[in-house]
Amino acid sequence: MRKPMDRICQHCGALIVGNAYRVTSEEEGTTLLNMIVCSLCFVEAKSLHLHAEAINIRSKEASTRNRGSHRPRLGI
Numbered sequence: 001m002r003k004p005m006d007r008i009c010q011h012c013g014a015l016i017v018g019n020a021y022r023v024t025s026e027e028e029g030t031t032l033l034n035m036i037v038c039s040l041c042f043v044e045a046k047s048l049h050l051h052a053e054a055i056n057i058r059s060k061e062a063s064t065r066n067r068g069s070h071r072p073r074l075g076i
C-alpha cells in the first residue's frame with residue numbers, strides 16, 4: 001500500500017501539515033481522479049461536488065479493516 005510519508009497536496013503542491021484528504025471521482029466504474037489534497041483543496045473539491053474524504057493516517061489499520069465487505073467486488 002501507499003506510505004503516508006510524503007504528504008504533498010497533489011492539487012496545489014503545498015505540504016500538508018494537518019489533515020490530509022483524498023479526492024476521488026468515478027464515472028461508470030472507472031476512477032477518473034484519485035489524489036491526496038490539503039484542506040483548502042478539499043473544500044474546493046467539495047464545492048465541485050467531487051467525492052472527498054478525510055484520511056486518518058494514524059489509524060490506517062482500522063480504516064483498512066473498515067473497507068471489509070461493504071463494497072463487493074464485481075468482475076475478476
Ligand SMILES: [Zn+2]
Binds near residue numbers: 037038041
Ligand atoms: Zn492543495
